[in-house]
Structure formats: structure tokens, C-alpha cells
Amino acid sequence: MTQLTRRIGGAEFEVIIADITTLSVDAIVNAANTSLLGGGGVDGAIHRAAGPDLVAECRMLHGCKTGNAKITMGYRLKAAHVIHTVGPVWNGGTLDEDGLLASCYRRSMELCGKHKLTSVAFPAISTGIFRFPADRAAEIAVRTTIEALPAAPSVARVVFCCFAEPSARLHAEALARHSSPCA
Numbered sequence: 061m062t063q064l065t066r067r068i069g070g071a072e073f074e075v076i077i078a079d080i081t082t083l084s085v086d087a088i089v090n091a092a093n094t095s096l097l098g099g100g101g102v103d104g105a106i107h108r109a110a111g112p113d114l115v116a117e118c119r120m121l122h123g124c125k126t127g128n129a130k131i132t133m134g135y136r137l138k139a140a141h142v143i144h145t146v147g148p149v150w151n152g153g154t155l156d157e158d159g160l161l162a163s164c165y166r167r168s169m170e171l172c173g174k175h176k177l178t179s180v181a182f183p184a185i186s187t188g189i190f191r192f193p194a195d196r197a198a199e200i201a202v203r204t205t206i207e208a209l210p211a212a213p214s215v216a217r218v219v220f221c222c223f224a225e226p227s228a229r230l231h232a233e234a235l236a237r238h239s240s241p242c243a
Contacts, residue, residue, distance in 0.1 A: 063222075064232040066239035069209050073202075073218045073239065075231045080221040081109035086177035087131070087141040088221075089168050091185045094123050096130065096144050101188045102223075106142060110135040114142065127163035131171045141177065143168045147186030150193065158200060161186055165204040166211070173212035181219035184227045198230035202238055 063075040080088050080102060091102045096118040098107035107114055113135045121130050121144075129145035145168050148160040164185050172180050182201060186192035198220075205218055220235070222228035 063228045066235055068206055068239050071215050071218055075220045075228050077222050077228045080183050081105055083181045084138045085179040085181045087143050087180045088139040089182045090142050090144045091183050092144040092146050094146050096124050102183045110137050127160040129167035143171050150191040161200050162204040166208045169208035169212045172215050176214045178214055179217040181221045195230050198234045202234035
């Protein structure tokens with residue numbers, strides 16, 4: 061269910077409520093842990109939907125540092141690729157959590173540009189078991205992704221795929237603050 065659509069530069073931004081594993085985009089972003097070998101929440105759902113070949117490829121990546129991102133094939137997903145990014149665990153905002161979360165979105169967009177991807181879907185990174193405040197995370201997600209568009213000129217569609225209405229509302233409000241209505 062689409063909550064909001066806006067055009068910014070050459071890209072259309074959408075906020076939707078959906079299961080990210082079902083989306084037909086060039087890449088879905090995985091809110092991963094540092095091992096990249098699967099876990100709970102979005103990470104576990106992506107690994108289950110993609111199948112065992114995803115874990116095999118992730119083993120060859122030797123993990124990922126917080127704030128960074130790595131790309132794999134999508135295997136059994138509709139998405140051709142999975143961009144794995146490791147968001148920060150919220151510790152009250154004293155350990156550069158904002159900067160690390162912004163880096164997740166920036167690095168993911170850079171990988172989209174490097175691989176000439178045209179569409180990408182992001183979950184609400186770090187807002188689950190990592191406890192990042194959802195309103196703060198939505199603002200960082202939208203602002204940073206818009207700022208990173210020049211690093212990914214091939215991207216024509218950015219989806220903020222939310223699991224539930226409260227997250228979608230926060231992302232839609234942030235997107236509305238940073239854009240004008242889509243024509």
C-alpha cells in the first residue's frame with residue numbers, strides 16, 4: 061500500500077507498507093548484523109526468502125562493519141541483488157549512531173550507483189532490535205538518501221518499505237518535509 065510518492069531530481073521516492081522480500085526492484089537493502097549470515101527481523105526474512113545460496117555468498121564476504129554495505133545476488137528473491145548494511149545499535153546517541161546510520165544509506169546508494177541499479181528498497185534500518193528511535197531514523201533515512209542521489213545517477217526509484225503504519229507515517233512525514241508533491 062503506497063503511503064506517499066514524491067519526485068526528487070530524477071528519482072521517484074515512495075513510502076509503502078509491504079514485505080520487502082516480495083518487491084520487484086533491482087536491490088533490496090538488508091538490515092544485517094556484522095556477520096552477514098542471517099538473524100532475526102528483516103535480516104532473517106531476507107535470508108529465508110533468498111535461500112541457502114545467499115548465506116554461501118555472504119560467507120565469502122567475511123562480514124561487514126557497522127555503517128558499511130556489501131552487495132550480493134538476490135537468488136530466490138524477486139530483487140536481483142541484496143545490499144547488506146549494518147546499522148548501529150542505539151546507545152543513547154553518544155556513539156555517533158546518527159552518523160553510522162546515515163553511512164548505511166549513503167554506502168547503499170553508492171553501491172547502487174557502482175552497479176548501475178535503477179531501483180532500490182530500504183527497510184527502516186536499526187529501528188527493530190537495535191532500538192534506534194524510529195522518528196530520528198526516518199529523518200536520517202530520507203535526508204541521506206536524497207543527498208546521496210548524485211552518487212547513484214542510475215537510480216530512478218527509491219522505496220522506503222515499512223513493515224507497519226507507524227513507521228510508514230514517520231517516513232512519509234520526513235519525505236514530505238524534504239520534497240514537493242509528485243507531478
